[in-house]
Amino acid sequence: MAIGALSLASNHVHAKEWSDTFVGFRYGTDFTEPSVHGKIQKEIYQLGHTSGNEYGSNFFNLDVLKSDSHDPKKDSDSGATEGYLVYRHQLFLSKVFDRSLAFGPVKEVALSSGVELNYKNTEFATRKRMLVAGPTLKFDVPGYLDLSLLYAVEWNHCGLNACQTENIQFDPYYVIHMVWAFPFQVNSVPLKFQGFASYKTAKGKDYFKQDTAEESLVRASLMVDVGQLTFGAKNKLLIGPGYEYWKHKYGAIHKPGTDTYAPTVHFEWHF
Numbered sequence: 001m002a003i004g005a006l007s008l009a010s011n012h013v014h015a016k017e018w019s020d021t022f023v024g025f026r027y028g029t030d031f032t033e034p035s036v037h038g039k040i041q042k043e044i045y046q047l048g049h050t051s052g053n054e055y056g057s058n059f060f061n062l063d064v065l066k067s068d069s070h071d072p073k074k075d076s077d078s079g080a081t082e083g084y085l086v087y088r089h090q091l092f093l094s095k096v097f098d099r100s101l102a103f104g105p106v107k108e109v110a111l112s113s114g115v116e117l118n119y120k121n122t123e124f125a126t127r128k129r130m131l132v133a134g135p136t137l138k139f140d141v142p143g144y145l146d147l148s149l150l151y152a153v154e155w156n157h158c159g160l161n162a163c164q165t166e167n168i169q170f171d172p173y174y175v176i177h178m179v180w181a182f183p184f185q186v187n188s189v190p191l192k193f194q195g196f197a198s199y200k201t202a203k204g205k206d207y208f209k210q211d212t213a214e215e216s217l218v219r220a221s222l223m224v225d226v227g228q229l230t231f232g233a234k235n236k237l238l239i240g241p242g243y244e245y246w247k248h249k250y251g252a253i254h255k256p257g258t259d260t261y262a263p264t265v266h267f268e269w270h271f
Contacts, residue, residue, distance in 0.1 A: 016053060016054060017051075017052075017053045018051065018053075019049070019051035019052075020049070020050050020051075020270055021047075021048070021049045021270070021271060022046075022047075022048050022049075022268050022269060022270040022271065023045075023046060023047055023048075023268075023269050023271075024045075024047075024266065024267060024269070025043070025044065025045055025046065025266070025267040026042075026043075026044040026046070026242065026264050026265065026266050026267075027042070027043055027044070027264060027265050028041070028042060028244070028263060028264040028265070029041045029262075030260070030261060030262040030263060031067075031244070031260060031262050032246075032249070032256075032257040032258070032259065032260045033067075033071050033249070033257050034249055034250060034252040034256075034257045034258050035252075035256060035257060036070060036071055036257045037256050037257070038070055039070070040067050040068060040070045040071045041068040041070070042065055042066065042068070042071075043066045044063055044064070044065045044066075045063070045064045045066075046062070046063050046064075047061070047062045048060065048061045048062075049061075052090075054095065055091065055092060055095045056089060056090050056091040056092050056095075056110070057090045058087075058088070058089050059086070059088040059089075059090075059114075060085075060086070060087050061085070061086045062083065062084070062085050062086075063082075063084045064081065064082070064083055065081070065082040065084065066079060066080075066081050067079040067080045067081075067082075071122070072122070073121045073122055074121060074122055074123045074159075075123075080120055080121055080122045081121055082118060082119070082120035082121075082126075083118060083119050083120075084116070084117075084118040084128075085115075085116065085117045085118070086114065086115075086116050087114045087115050087116075088112060089112070089113055089114060090110040090111070090112050090136060091110060091111045091113075092108055092109075092110050093108075093110060093111060094108060094109070102140075105139050105140055105141070106137045106138065106139055106140070107138055107139065107140035108137075108138040109135060109137060109138070110135070110136040110138060111133070111134075111135060111136070112132070112133065112134060112135070112136045112150065113131075113132065113133040113134075114131075114132055114133075115129075115130065115131055115132075116128060116129075116130040116132070117129055117130075123159055123160060124158060124159055124160055125157060125158070125159035126156060126158075127156060127157040128154065128155075128156050129154065129155040129156070130152055130153065130154040130155075131152070131153050131154075132150040132151065132152045132175060133150060133151055134148055134149045134150035134151050134175075135148065135149060136148040141182070142182060142183065142184075143181045143182040143183050143192070144179075144180065144181055145178070145179075145180045146177075146178065146179045146180075147176075147177075147178050148175075148177040148178075149174065149175075149176055149177075150174065150176075150177060151172065151174060151175075152172065152173050152174070152175050152200070153169075153170075153172050154169070154170045154173075155167070155168065155169050155170075156168055156170070158207040160207075162208070163208065164207060164208055164209050165207055165209075166207075168206070168207055170203035170204050170206075170212070171202075171203050171204030171205075172203075173200055173201045173202065173203040174200070174201045175199070175200050175201075176198070176199045177196065177197075177198045177199075178196060178197045178198075179195075179196045180193075180194065180195060180196070181193070181194035181195075182194070189224060189229065190224070190225040190228050190229065190234070191223065191224055191240075192223045192225065192238065193220070193221075193222050193223075194220070194221055194223060195218065195219055195221060195242075196218075196219055196220075197216075197217070197218045198215075198216070198217045198218075199214070199215070199216050200214065200216075200251070201214055202214050202251060203251055206251065206252070210253075210254075211253075212251030212252070212253075213248040213251050213252070213253040214248060214251075215246075215247065215248045215249065215250065215251050216245070216246070216247040216248070217244075217245070217246045217247075217249075218243075218244070218245040219242065219243075219244045219245075220242060220243055221240050221241065221242030221243075221264070221266045222240045222241055222242070223238040223239065223240035223266065223268070224239055224240050225237075225238055226238065226239050235270055236269070236270055236271075237268070237269055237270075238266075238267070238268045238270075239265075239266065239267050239268075240265075240266055241263065241264070241265055241266070242263070242264040242265065242266045243261075243262065243263055243264060244260055244261075244262040244264060245260065245261060246259065246260035247259055
């Protein structure tokens with residue numbers, strides 16, 4: 001999931017009407033995939049959009065991930081391509097009940113719902129379909145901090161001959177999802193530490209009738225507001241280093257490539 005657009009969704013809570021669209025790029029050489037031996041180089045192209053009003057917000061993100069030849073597409077020696085789409089909607093419950101729901105450090109409670117879809121042109125041919133819904137706490141901090149507890153239902157596909165089932169509906173599971181962005185400044189350099197962390201409980205048996213594992217994903221970056229530094233346009237052009245940690249990727253265990261420790265570089269252009 002992307003994080004740049006989510007920052008704007010959280011920063012504009014209760015604004016009348018707003019929207020933001022951006023394109024992004026990420027790159028790293030230490031990505032992994034289950035059952036793939038060795039590291040994979042990936043170029044990740046991103047399109048994100050957020051919009052909202054005083055009653056809620058919408059978030060859309062599409063990542064197109066292009067692997068090198070270590071992660072080949074089906075019947076080819078060239079790298080695979082994956083599309084991953086995320087949509088989320090937040091409904092601010094203070095507007096539903098016409099009363100403040102703030103308490104302690106929490107400034108708003110929202111109902112989040114959405115969908116995640118993906119397709120990858122490898123021999124495995126994953127086709128993820130996931131629905132999520134649950135409450136979100138929005139914290140009153142500099143920048144933003146959201147914490148969600150989501151109930152998830154997922155369907156997927158396996159094109160391998162070794163799979164005992166081609167199309168699967170996993171057991172329902174829970175997702176604890178945290179998203180953050182903290183702007184700060186070092187001397188005259190404007191910076192933003194942003195990212196998300198996701199923890200998923202096990203989701204029953206996989207395509208091979210083996211137990212799945214709990215899954216953890218953290219993706220974070222330290223972005224320099226280059227636009228503000230160079231031509232005085234805040235939150236326009238951001239560049240910086242990042243890192244991705246993924247434990248038991250897709251819930252897989254006892255296979256190579258299920259854990260990722262990948263330094264990355266990030267680019268965002270907002271318009």
